[in-house]
Amino acid sequence: MRPHTPLTTRRARRRVVAALSAAFLCAAGMTALPATARTGDATDTPPDAPPAAKTSAGAAASATPRLPDGLARTPPMGFNNWNSTHCGADFNEAMIKGIADIFVAKGLKAAGYEYVNLDDCWAQKERDANGKLVPDTTRFPNGIKALADYVHSKGLKFGIYTSAGTRTCAQAMPGALGHEYSDAQQFADWGVDYLKYDNCNNQGVDAKKRYITMRDALKATGRPIVYSICEWGENKPWEWAADVGHLWRTTGDISDVWDSMVSIFKVNAPLAPYAGPGHWNDPDMLEVGNGGMTDTEYRSHFSLWSMMAAPLLIGTDLRKASQATFDILDNKEVIALDQDPLGKQAQVLKSEGGRWVLSKPLANGDRAVALFNETDRPQRIGTTAKEAGLPQASGYRLRDLWKHEDTHTAGEIAGTVPAHGTLVYRVSADRQWPQYPPALDSGADGVDPVEVGSEARIATLTRNLGRTPARDVEVELKGPQGWRVEPVTPTGTHVLPPGKELATAWKISPLAGTKPGPYELTFTTDYRSPRGQRVTQTLAVPVHAVQAPPAGTSYASDLTWVTATNGYGPVERDRSVGGPQAGDGTPISIGGVPFAKGLGAHAPSEITYYTGGQCASFAAQVGVDDETADQGTVTFEVWADGQRVAESGKLTGKDPAKAVSAAVSGANTVRLVVQDAGDGFFYDHADWADAKFTC
Incomplete structure (x- = not known):
């Protein structure tokens, strides 16, 4: 379960619904299923199993159908509607046909x-008189087989969903528990090629048993159907499901926010x-294009999933x-890593300070290397060809x-x-x-906040990683319109030999009247290879224009912070953190006491203010917001x-809220930090209520 307000995610609803369903059945004096469907080992069969399956139920385990069966030799790629529609009205026959059309028209099929x-x-909420599933006639007026036929007519394959329980996760339709063979045959008759089998309302039946039973039911149909086990990693399916399903979820549901991904x-x-x-390990479907992350973050999402040989199921309404969004989803060179026939998931080579290095062996002997920056500032990240697993070579x-x-x-x-970016190389x-230009690694040292009306210094560095010299190297740093950016040391060199670097110092001054907040400088490196090829590299360098708080007492929520990181959702002004999106919190309340002003955070969190040596003290009333229903444990630090x-x-x-105060005289920056108190950061919605600076 992810850190959230109770019942704000589908995963939380699943757990609660499962518990409530079981409680209802017990209270009513009913059993959910015949005993053979609820107890026993993996050789038990449900009451709807065909005679042949029942006859062989007691056979040795070695006689049970096993994988691999030639399906999903590379991770499945396609589309699933859930992340963009859930059970909304947009989920219907027209949408699914439209997605199939777009797959062909936009080159995604290719x-x-x-x-x-x-x-x-x-499906409808109840089965028919014969125990069969009935499609929702409002959503799918022509039925599922007609829709599958349409998808097949485009040269594509069709997938469907159900749950290994009495009801599905949204309580929208009957689950398959006790109906595995009947449902599997119905899916096969409709032309289904892929089944996602969820985990809700399972009545406590052993997970292996539930998923093995459906595997055998699918096998009995004779139709090749890719089988996706979606039990959220709760029973470590990676340890037992390689001969049960073609892919298995390793985690809870993804959300369209950075921290979830x-x-x-x-x-x-x-x-x-x-x-x-x-x-395959399945870390859940793609959120690319759903709007909760930036394009840089979506490229990281797509890169990491491809490096991990994850199924690539588009989750946005195309x-x-x-x-x-199409440019990300259609990057064939990144897709080739995911679909590489060697079928290896990338290994993590390094992970330190939010800097990640992953290496993935490829069938032709190449290595894919991903440099992933988890932090909210640019980071230099590196490895070597040897560390990545490549043989010794001159270049x-x-x-x-x-x-x-x-x-x-x-x-x-x-x-x-x-x-939040990722560089991906095929090495x-x-x-x-020698026919390629030498690689130049260009970057800028960490830039401190720049006070409006003053001057700051920044250093840039360009280093030759190649075997051959870079010639006619020139660097340039530009700021927003009106900013003054001037070099202090040389900005070019005729020759930059292998292993050598060009360091340049710059002074920068924001335009008078610049509003406090984040800005970008643009650092450009231009050079020529020994063969005469011109190469231009551009790097965005973030910088923060700041201004000390005014004299007197100011609420923190009325000031502009330098940086703000949060364990879940964005930091909020004068509201609790709520959920994953900005503005979805409630008025701040701690111990039943409301506060009109303050900051809504979620552990782990860090909010940095520039005080410029002008402030004497900071004070706040701190505590866990009431929206967590008395859950969550945190510590606050200044x-x-x-x-x-x-x-x-x-x-x-x-x-109740606790008063915290601190002397900050002479400090240039003040950081407001929230930590998990040691029991995990679920429900750690932490408020800096009535937070004030006195300057």
């Missing part, structure tokens, strides 16, 4: 996407040894998608899979990676490396120029 899959809410990546990444052709070809450009390196693979021990000057001690959702 790029490898083939499955068009339905999620929950496609990163947390899921961190769970799935260590499971590389369990993935391979016909059996009828409304931007060209930027290596570096193919940038997002820029679609080639350079070469003597062995170092490095770059300055934007905040080859290529004897033709830091002034790197020194902790106040802390709250452990506070829980049952505690």
Whole structure:
């Protein structure tokens, strides 16, 4: 379960619905299923199993159908509607047909996407008199078989959804528990090619038993159907499901927010040894294009999923998608990593300070290397060809899979990676490396906040990673219109030999009247290879214009912070953190006491203010917001120029607000930090209520 207000995610609803369903059945004196469907080992069969299946139920385990069966030799690619529609009115026959049409028209089919899959809410709430599933006639007036036929007519494949329980996760339709053979045959008769089998309302039946039974039911139909196990990683399916399903969820549901995507990546990444052709780790569907992340973050999402050999199921309504979304989803060079026939999931080589290095072996002997920056500031991240697993060579070809450009390196693979960004290279021990320009690693040292009306310094560095010299190297730094940016040291060199660097110092001054907030400088490096090829590299350098708070007392929520990070959703002004989107919180309330002003945060959180040595003190009433229903445990800390000057001690959702004050005289920056109190950061909605600076 992710950190959230109770019942704000589908995963939470699943757990509660399962518990309520079981409680209802017990209270009513009913049993959910015949005993043979609820107890026993994996050889038990449900009452709807055909005679042949019942006869062989007691056979040795070795006689049970097993995978691999030739399906999903590479991770499945396609579409699933859930992330964009849930059970909304947009989920209908017209949408699914429209997606199939777009797959063909926009080249996604050619790029490898083939499955068009339905999620929950496609059926009526009850079965018919014969125990069969009935499509929702409002959503699908022509039925499921007609829709599958349409998808097939486009040269694509069709997928469907149900749950290994008595009801599906949205309570919208009957689950398959006790009806596995009947439902599987119905799916096969409709022409289904892919089944997502969820985990709700399972009545406590052993997970292996539930999923093995449906595997056998699908096998009994004789139709090749890719089988997606969606039990959220609760029973470690990577340890037992390689001969049960073709892919298995390793985590809870993804959300269209940065912290959700990163947390899921961190769970799935260590499971590389369990993935391979016909059996894949599934970190859930893609959120690319749904609007909750930036394009830079979506490129990281797509890059990491491809490096992890994850199924690539588009989760956005492509009828409304931007060209930027199509450009990400249609990056064939990144897709090729995901679909590489060797079928290896990337290994994590390094992970320190939010800097990640992943390496993925490829069938032709190349290595894919991803440099991922989890932090909110640019970071230099690097490794070597040797560390990535490549053989010794005099030089290596570096193919940038997002820029679609080639350079070469003597062995170092490095770059300055934007905040929340990912660089992805295909690295080859290529004897033709001299034909490519040398790779130059360009970046800027961390830029401190720049006070409006004053001058700051910044240093840039350009280093030659190649075997050959870079010639006529020139660098340029530009600021927003009206800003003064001037070099202090040389900005060019006729020759930059291998392994050498060009360091340049600059002074910058914001335009008078500049409003406090984030801005970008543009750092450009231009050079020529020994063969005369011109190369231009551009890097965005973030900088923050700041101004000390005015004299007197100011609420923190009325001031502009320098940076703000949060464990869930954005930091909110004068509201609780609420959920994953900005503005979805409620008025701040701690221990039943409302506060009109303050900051809504969620552990782990850090909010930095520039005080410029002008403030004497900071004070706030702190605690866990009432929206968590007495859950959550946190600690609050105040830091002034790197020194902790106040802390709250452990506070829980049952505690009243606690007064925290700190002397911050002379400090240039003040950081407001919230930490998890040691029991996990679920429900850690932390308020800095009535937070004030006195300056």
